[in-house]
Amino acid sequence: MTAPPLAVVRREAATKRLPLYLLGGASRHVDLDGPALRLRQSRATDLRYPLARLSRIVAGQTIQWSSKALCACMEARIPIIFLGKGKEPLGYVLPAQPRPSRLDDAIQEYVSLDQWRPGYQNWLRAERMRALREWYTQRALHGHEVSESEYRELVRAHIYQGTACLAPVPPMYHSAITALVAETLVRSGVSARYQTNGGEALELLQDITSFMDLVLRLEIHGMGDRVYGTDAALLSILHMFAEALQGRCLGILRRLHKTLSERLEQWH
Structure with missing residues (x-):
């Protein structure tokens, strides 16, 4: 049975941004679905994550990304950390800084x-x-x-x-x-x-x-x-x-x- 993506989330205020962890399991695909990311799964129901609720994303190697989904995360200023086989950080994608501090x-x-x-x-x-x-x-x-x-x-x-x-x-x-x-x-x-x-x-x-x-x-x-x-x-x-x-x-x-x-x- 394919394990669901792990998201350490609680039912908090709707404006609270929370981290999303997409780990393990069979190959899955992340695409853009309006103002949300859609995680497409072959053996389970698709899952939808509103961009406005996400603070950061950690993604394992079995997660495939569409360019639209990646661009949407950058526009929403959501950093993504990609993991290696041992779950160590392999690389990252961060949005550009349009207005440096x-x-x-x-x-x-x-x-x-x-x-x-x-x-x-x-x-x-x-x-x-x-x-x-x-x-x-x-x-x-x-x-x-x-x-x-x-x-x-x-x-x-x-x-x-x-x-x-x-x-x-x-x-x-x-x-x-x-x-x-x-x-x-x-x-x-x-x-x-x-x-x-x-x-x-x-x-x-x-x-x-x-x-x-x-x-x-x-x-x-x-x-x-x-x-x-x-x-x-x-x-x-x-x-x-x-x-x-x-x-x-x-x-x-x-x-x-x-x-x-x-x-x-x-x-x-």
Whole structure:
């Protein structure tokens, strides 16, 4: 029996945009049906998803897309993340930014500087340190204190060595977080990557997704086998954290804007 597409949705207000996960099962086709996407299935009833209700889409390899459906998603500013065989992010399609934001302008100007990368890497390390410190404090406030030795090991590994001593999140989590970050970037008027004149690139989507992976690892630290299981179970757990994760993502973008503005002011 073909499993239905997984959409972690609840019966909330009609204006609420929600993520759509199209995973597993036999080959299916997504086409445009007026103001909605229609998922055509050979062994089950077609399903219809109004574009106005969708925030982001994660699609597996068995999903075939019409060009009209893809264009409609871009017009509705809905990012799409495509998965590999292991459910890891394989690629993405994001809408163009017709009206770049002030943050976009700041990033464009910052990466034009010769020595932009060291400052940016320092900012990323500071953000990771902030996440660890906040998690450490919140655990203590809620009666789940982390030993000083464990905290120091987390700081050493995740800040200074660039390794990871926390259990990695399952690929499905990573893909869902990539989609969440992509949506936030689109809504904030910034791009996924910024190319520099020197041939380097500031990989904003990749870098913030890595940060959000760390935040989620800290949140689910100690939950054991509950963070593994079926896709539906994984996405249900992630749904509990989604609003908080999106808030953290917006916070990191605001702090990036503040940091770059201050540095560009000094440069001017």
